[in-house]
Amino acid sequence: MTDLLENYSRFPFSLIKGEEVYLFDENGKRYLDFTSGIGVMNMGYSFEAGKIAVKTQIDALSHLSNLYQNPLQEKVAAKLSQNHEYKAFFCNSGTEANEAALKLTRLIKSGQKVLAFNHGFHGRTFGAMSATMQEKIQAGFSPLLPDFVCSDYNDVDGLWQVLSNQNIGAIILEMVQGEGGVLPITPEFVQVLKEAQKAGILLIIDEVQTGIGRTGKLFSFEHFGLKPDIFTVAKALANGIPTGAMLCKNEYADYFSKGKHGSTFGGNPLAMASANEVLTAMTPDFLSEVTDKSEFFLSVLTEKLSVKSQVKAIRSVGLMLGIQLTDGQKITEILGMLRDEGLLALSAGDDVIRLLPPLIMTKAELVKGAEILEKVL
Numbered sequence: 030m031t032d033l034l035e036n037y038s039r040f041p042f043s044l045i046k047g048e049e050v051y052l053f054d055e056n057g058k059r060y061l062d063f064t065s066g067i068g069v070m071n072m073g074y075s076f077e078a079g080k081i082a083v084k085t086q087i088d089a090l091s092h093l094s095n096l097y098q099n100p101l102q103e104k105v106a107a108k109l110s111q112n113h114e115y116k117a118f119f120c121n122s123g124t125e126a127n128e129a130a131l132k133l134t135r136l137i138k139s140g141q142k143v144l145a146f147n148h149g150f151h152g153r154t155f156g157a158m159s160a161t162m163q164e165k166i167q168a169g170f171s172p173l174l175p176d177f178v179c180s181d182y183n184d185v186d187g188l189w190q191v192l193s194n195q196n197i198g199a200i201i202l203e204m205v206q207g208e209g210g211v212l213p214i215t216p217e218f219v220q221v222l223k224e225a226q227k228a229g230i231l232l233i234i235d236e237v238q239t240g241i242g243r244t245g246k247l248f249s250f251e252h253f254g255l256k257p258d259i260f261t262v263a264k265a266l267a268n269g270i271p272t273g274a275m276l277c278k279n280e281y282a283d284y285f286s287k288g289k290h291g292s293t294f295g296g297n298p299l300a301m302a303s304a305n306e307v308l309t310a311m312t313p314d315f316l317s318e319v320t321d322k323s324e325f326f327l328s329v330l331t332e333k334l335s336v337k338s339q340v341k342a343i344r345s346v347g348l349m350l351g352i353q354l355t356d357g358q359k360i361t362e363i364l365g366m367l368r369d370e371g372l373l374a375l376s377a378g379d380d381v382i383r384l385l386p387p388l389i390m391t392k393a394e395l396v397k398g399a400e401i402l403e404k405v406l
């Protein structure tokens with residue numbers, strides 16, 4: 030008997046404690062965490078600076094409405110602003126960040142369509158879901174928002190075709206499709222996006238999973254010399270305190286004039302206190318270590334797993350990795366076997382094991398996880 034709605038398929042156990050990159054269940058069994066709570070705990074479970082900031086803030090003031098000045102929001106916004114080129118709106122989740130992006134887009138590009146890509150993921154509320162071109166996510170919820178069109182990710186010709194045949198005002202996308210199966214964008218596709226942007230189409234980049242250091246840069250668009258018009262973050266922004274943000278280039282700031290959008294909890298002081306510490310930790314040295322560890326980890330995984338008949342491909346961008354299997358039917362079983370061996374991992378798409386270890390994981394711990402994968406696969 031449960032009083033919960035059963036909209037999630039949950040593993041039959043619970044985790045009650047976290048330390049560094051490990052989680053512990055009710056029986057004290059220890060697991061190496063390759064999930065980061067779905068890309069949330071980038072700084073791991075013992076992020077002291079964040080914990081102290083939140084504890085101090087909860088004693089001072091745990092909530093402050095957006096009717097008043099909020100210096101902590103200012104600090105976090107400055108750190109997200111790419112040298113004051115973007116302005117921030119704070120909310121509480123990834124889907125809300127995308128919702129804000131889509132509302133802003135309507136104001137800027139009124140009457141024009143939004144293009145989104147097959148297998149992308151942008152969230153579960155109506156706007157974000159309308160941009161999530163996955164049958165299993167949209168099924169049963171029509172009518173969705175009108176004027177969203179879709180095209181295949183990394184299909185250059187397909188993209189040109191849509192751009193020349195439809196009145197597209199904005200394109201929303203991930204630089205690595207996370208939920209879709211850890212599919213990185215190709216340089217050729219980025220080139221077309223840059224040309225579209227030059228022609229006046231808004232680029233909205235969803236950094237909810239790829240952002241905050243996950244790919245070895247603060248934001249994954251930095252790998253491509255891209256400057257989105259709008260970008261969104263959430264998941265890892267406050268290392269476990271729910272928060273999200275939408276950032277737009279300064280030139281669009283006036284569209285969100287007084288009263289156009291809002292959120293009761295958005296930019297909450299506890300979330301901002303934590304986010305401020307997370308962003309302070311994202312130094313160039315920290316990020317280059319992420320890159321170094323991710324190159325190391327990819328080579329270890331490739332060495333151990335590419336010989337396995339079950340493994341079709343290994344893909345990665347930074348510490349976001351996908352192991353594509355020849356038989357997707359076995360994913361749940363494999364995740365269960367990994368768990369029995371003390372490793373927590375995720376799935377993505379239909380046939381991919383997704384790994385999102387905390388960014389603080391050491392090389393020795395990454396090797397430990399790779400050995401468990403080698404054993405189970």
Ligand SMILES: *Cc1c(COP(=O)(O)O)cnc(C)c1O
Binds near residue numbers: 239
């Ligand atoms: C998780 C995710 C979202 C949705 O975030 P929520 O906080 O669950 O609403 C949106 N976009 C991407 C790319 C995500 O990975």
